[in-house]
Amino acid sequence: MYVCLCQGVTDRSIREAAENGVTSMRELGEELGVARQCGRCASTARQILRESRSPEYTAMADLLASPAA
Secondary structure, three states, X not given: OEEEOOOOEEHHHHHHHHHOOXXXXXXXXXXXXXXXXXXXXXXXXXXXXXXXXXXXXXXXXXXXXXXXX
16 A cells, blocks of 8 residues: 555555665655655554564564475
């Protein structure tokens, strides 16, 4: 889903940025331009970033990325 319409940023791109090491809204803004114009997306982007950095999410992503035995 689109999170930031001004920059065309999706939830998937925010999750990918988190997987690549982005840990803060400042870094997310620098990387993707999120919350740099109107700012309406900031709370949703922050929530997605927080969820993507949680231990539960990273464990699930690691599990899904590993090949099936």
